[in-house]
Amino acid sequence: MKTLMVILCLILSLPCFSKTAFNPPLETESWQEYSKRIQIEKKQKMKEGMSYIISGTLELLGGVLAEANTLDPVEKGVYVLFESIGIASIGYGSYHYSVNSDEETLIESLKSVPNINDQTRLKIMKNYFINSEINRNKEDRIRALTHGLISILNFYNGSQQKNETVRNTIFFIGGINLLACISYSF
Amino acid sequence: MLGHYQSVNPKKNLKHFYKFPSFVLLLYIFCLTCSSLAAPLTLSRNARNSDYLRSGLVVRSLSYACFALIENTDDVSCNPTMTVFNQESHLGGEFLLGNGYANVERANRFLSSNIDESTINDLFSREKVLQSEMDISLIFRTRYFEAAFIPSRIQYLSAVRNEANPDLQLDLKKEEWFILQGGGLIFNGFYWGVRFRTGQRQFIQQEDKLFNLLVEQNRSKFKPKKQSLTLLEPGLTFQGEGVWSPSVHFVLANLGSVQGGEEEYPNKVDPQWGLGIRPPLAWGRLLFLLDYKQLGVQDQATIQKLHLGISYLLGTMTTMLGIDSRGISFGVFSALKQINTGISIATTRVSWVDSENYTQTVYLQLGMQL
Numbered sequence: 001m002k003t004l005m006v007i008l009c010l011i012l013s014l015p016c017f018s019k020t021a022f023n024p025p026l027e028t029e030s031w032q033e034y035s036k037r038i039q040i041e042k043k044q045k046m047k048e049g050m051s052y053i054i055s056g057t058l059e060l061l062g063g064v065l066a067e068a069n070t071l072d073p074v075e076k077g078v079y080v081l082f083e084s085i086g087i088a089s090i091g092y093g094s095y096h097y098s099v100n101s102d103e104e105t106l107i108e109s110l111k112s113v114p115n116i117n118d119q120t121r122l123k124i125m126k127n128y129f130i131n132s133e134i135n136r137n138k139e140d141r142i143r144a145l146t147h148g149l150i151s152i153l154n155f156y157n158g159s160q161q162k163n164e165t166v167r168n169t170i171f172f173i174g175g176i177n178l179l180a181c182i183s184y185s186f
Numbered sequence: 187m188l189g190h191y192q193s194v195n196p197k198k199n200l201k202h203f204y205k206f207p208s209f210v211l212l213l214y215i216f217c218l219t220c221s222s223l224a225a226p227l228t229l230s231r232n233a234r235n236s237d238y239l240r241s242g243l244v245v246r247s248l249s250y251a252c253f254a255l256i257e258n259t260d261d262v263s264c265n266p267t268m269t270v271f272n273q274e275s276h277l278g279g280e281f282l283l284g285n286g287y288a289n290v291e292r293a294n295r296f297l298s299s300n301i302d303e304s305t306i307n308d309l310f311s312r313e314k315v316l317q318s319e320m321d322i323s324l325i326f327r328t329r330y331f332e333a334a335f336i337p338s339r340i341q342y343l344s345a346v347r348n349e350a351n352p353d354l355q356l357d358l359k360k361e362e363w364f365i366l367q368g369g370g371l372i373f374n375g376f377y378w379g380v381r382f383r384t385g386q387r388q389f390i391q392q393e394d395k396l397f398n399l400l401v402e403q404n405r406s407k408f409k410p411k412k413q414s415l416t417l418l419e420p421g422l423t424f425q426g427e428g429v430w431s432p433s434v435h436f437v438l439a440n441l442g443s444v445q446g447g448e449e450e451y452p453n454k455v456d457p458q459w460g461l462g463i464r465p466p467l468a469w470g471r472l473l474f475l476l477d478y479k480q481l482g483v484q485d486q487a488t489i490q491k492l493h494l495g496i497s498y499l500l501g502t503m504t505t506m507l508g509i510d511s512r513g514i515s516f517g518v519f520s521a522l523k524q525i526n527t528g529i530s531i532a533t534t535r536v537s538w539v540d541s542e543n544y545t546q547t548v549y550l551q552l553g554m555q556l
């Protein structure tokens with residue numbers, strides 16, 4: 001049971017590891033200013049990562065101690081979950097602390113190329129964000145379509161359901177997916 | 187706007203902590219005042235049950251002082267204007283259980299008018315106070331908008347006093363809610379919000395001699411009553427830009443129509459206020475909250491409407507403390523993007539008041555998000 005819970009929590013926490021940073025250079029910003037800003041944000045991100053490691057360690061230790069001191073099976077289950085989230089949090093924090101985002105990697109790569117000037121570096125950076133934006137729009141269209149189809153399916157299934165509570169729940173999920181579809185469409 | 191909190195330079199602003207002792211002194215005075223009211227609470231209620239509000243574990247742990255709370259991932263915001271500060275979209279489910287499942291089953295038996303010998307025997311033979319709570323919710327949050335569907339929320343509390351000829355106090359309810367809320371910016375620092383909630387409540391609120399329950403004809407008194415509510419609750423927030431990010435909140439609660447059960451649960455429009463401050467720290471986020479709101483029908487005095495909460499978030503872990511005239515609560519909540527869990531302990535007993543009669547609740551919560 002405990003192993004299953006740990007595996008479940010780690011699988012569930014995997015999407016947290018996706019890279020979400022999106023921080024293009026400002027119109028008025030020079031290459032030096034931009035790379036300095038990203039450097040400050042990187043330090044902030046490392047500190048945040050350390051916070052996750054500290055809180056994860058506390059959760060893990062607290063969970064182990066509390067689990068050993070309770071007899072209630074439900075309470076034990078919750079403490080196991082605390083331990084699992086603690087481990088996942090340490091992993092998430094370590095990732096934040098030590099792994100560069102896409103833009104940080106690109107900045108590091110551009111800095112290490114000797115034969116180009118700062119203006120060219122900035123242009124490459126801007127082009128990278130323009131292309132990323134195009135990809136994001138494509139992603140949003142696919143998400144809108146997916147949520148729209150889930151919504152239609154849920155509304156249809158809800159209309160066929162006789163149990164009121166189940167029907168309301170399915171309609172609620174349908175409604176939420178419809179809203180998600182609308183939000184990704186604009 | 188959340189970026190505003192992150193942009194504060196903690197090192198530069200730590201000098202503001204010199205003002206901190208005065209705040210601690212105020213906190214101490216508040217605790218002492220609350221303790222004077224805690225003694226008569228005894229068996230009549232749970233420290234963190236509310237007749238008017240429902241909430242997840244985080245808000246309960248903070249004694250419902252939640253108007254300035256942004257970092258709440260286990261429920262919809264308790265102040266509709268705070269939807270403006272949501273940064274990501276979430277769709278998830280939460281399951282909250284207070285003091286085990288056995289009493290929830292007993293509550294269901296009462297509400298289905300199925301009071302049999304075993305139910306009565308339980309009331310005779312068990313502890314003086316039995317209480318339990320269950321709350322299942324589906325929650326959707328995105329920027330400017332939130333929705334929740336609560337298919338089942340059950341609260342059960344029974345208290346037996348006077349062993350020779352026992353008096354029974356029974357307070358149980360089963361609710362179903364649908365909540366929609368949203369908000370936006372009015373102008374610099376001022377935000378509006380509005381919450382629409384509609385729900386049904388099935389309840390039994392009765393006091394009688396326990397022996398009367400043995401006579402079948404008397405059991406009709408324990409028949410469940412019904413109440414339907416449709417409420418529209420506007421809110422207003424001012425978010426200051428000082429170092430401590432002070433905020434002031436106003437919500438006009440319980441504005442709407444109610445059908446049935448008004449004797450037990452009168453619907454009184456309640457102007458509610460809230461204050462929040464965020465002292466800057468080098469590590470984590472600290473939040474002090476003070477709300478003025480009515481939680482129970484019996485709460486009429488000003489001090490009974492004051493609720494103080496302290497929350498500290500570090501990484502994935504939030505620790506919370508709540509103090510009010512009902513008692514004290516302490517909770518730990520742990521949340522990753524996809525899964526969360528928490529435990530909270532609430533008691534009507536305060537260590538400096540010597541009383542045999544008190545209620546204690548352990549809440550457990552599990553949640554998953556898509």
